[in-house]
Amino acid sequence: MSKKIILIIIGIAVLIILGASVYSWKINEVNLDLDSSVSPSSSPSSAPATTSEPLIAPTPAFNSDISDWKTYRNEEYGFKFKYPQNWISRGETEFDLSRLEDNNFYKWTGTELEVLFGKKDLQGSAFALHVMNKTIEEAAIFDHSSFGDKTGKIAIIGGVKGEILDGAFYGMQYVVKDGKTYFFEQINAENEQDMKDYDDVIKTFKFIENDTVFSCGASTVKDIDGNLYKTVKIGSQCWMKENIKVTKNPEGKAITRYCYNNDLSICKIDGGLYDWNTAMDSSNIDGAQGICPNSWHIPKDSEWYVLESGLATDSCDANRSGWGCNSAGMNLKQNGSSGFEGIFAGYRAVYPGEDGFYDREKGAYFWSSTKSMPTERGDNAIGRYLNSQSMVARSIYDLYLPDSFSIRCLKD
Secondary structure, eight states, X not given: OOHHHHHHHHHHHHHHHHHHHHHHHHHHHHHHHHHHHSXXXXXXXXXXXXXXXXXXXXXXXXXXXXXXXXXXXXXXXXXXXXXXXXXXXEEESSOOHHHHTSTTOOOOTTEXXXXXXXXXXXXXXXXXXXXXXXXXXXXTGGGSTTEEEEEEEEEEETTEEEEEEEESSTTOEEEEETTEEEEEEEEEOOSHHHHHHHHHHHHHOEEXXXXXXXXXXXXXXXXXXOOEEOEEEETTEEEESSOOOOSBOTTSOBOOOBOGGGOHHHHHHHOOBEEHHHHTTTOOSTTOOTTSOTTEEOOOHHHHHHHHHHHOSSOOOTTOSEEEXXXXXXXXXXXXXXXXXXXXXXXEEXXXXXXXXXXXXXXXXXXEEEEEXXXXXXXXXXXXXEOSXXXXXXXXXXXXXXXXXBOOOEXX
């Protein structure tokens, strides 16, 4: 074979090899492009995408013009929302059980209030807001097969973080506030526009307490039971003007409240009597919220001193044990000049040989969040005592933690 032929054969072989390489590279490039365009959810062999944080549901603009919408407002439960002019709404606390047996509607365990809103006397598109004294799990929301698992997707309802639920029905979402669950549910939707309107209704939902700026002395404060308390500005501090009478902690768990002589009607006037651990909601932190509403707390010993020293007409010893701060006591009592209105609610003792209720209409006993040195009786906390004198007693060793006294909350 001549050298010329050999060179031709070698050249052809090189071209074949180069062509095969280019073809293989192009095929791989196409496969890479295809792989990158396939989402994990569309590929049976791909694992679902995960995130370390819950997915946050976006809050888009309103779907419709809501400028002429009507307002539903509920003062007892402290919320409001808007809804279209051609819809109706109805809030119920007495339930027609025969209607609630309809296959498309359920009265959830613990429901205290149900608001139905929608079109055509609620026989067309209709939706519901359930206010429950239970968690989503306790209310048996997931007991029905129409509902799936929680999604982890966040819903912001009334400025509070809630969650979107996964299920067969549209727009299920809920939020928990002050121990109550606010659960929105579709009953029936006739068309897409009604579902958009329902979406806008949820966007307009507000807790009423967020409507206005708090103004001490003019504004009231609500506890988890719905009790309203007047407030008073004294110096730089904002105090409740009444003793607290709550029966649950801020998370909605029942607590022990004593009424003088076990007479519930007295709690409505004097407020409740609480042992120190209950008042502090089991916290040992000075200045803890305890059983006070959010943004309020059990006053420290030092904060009581700010109050009494500002009202005293002579020297006022912050570290005294016993009486002092002349005139402050007179100003803190009912009808005193400060507006504090320290009612003589008495106290409850549990120490052996002293069990019982004492001193109603004779003295006012208030806890602080500050513990003092233990005595032979056990652990104590510092508190304040008012009686007919014009001074205030700072009690260091007399307020035994298992005894029960009044609570005045102080604004954070």
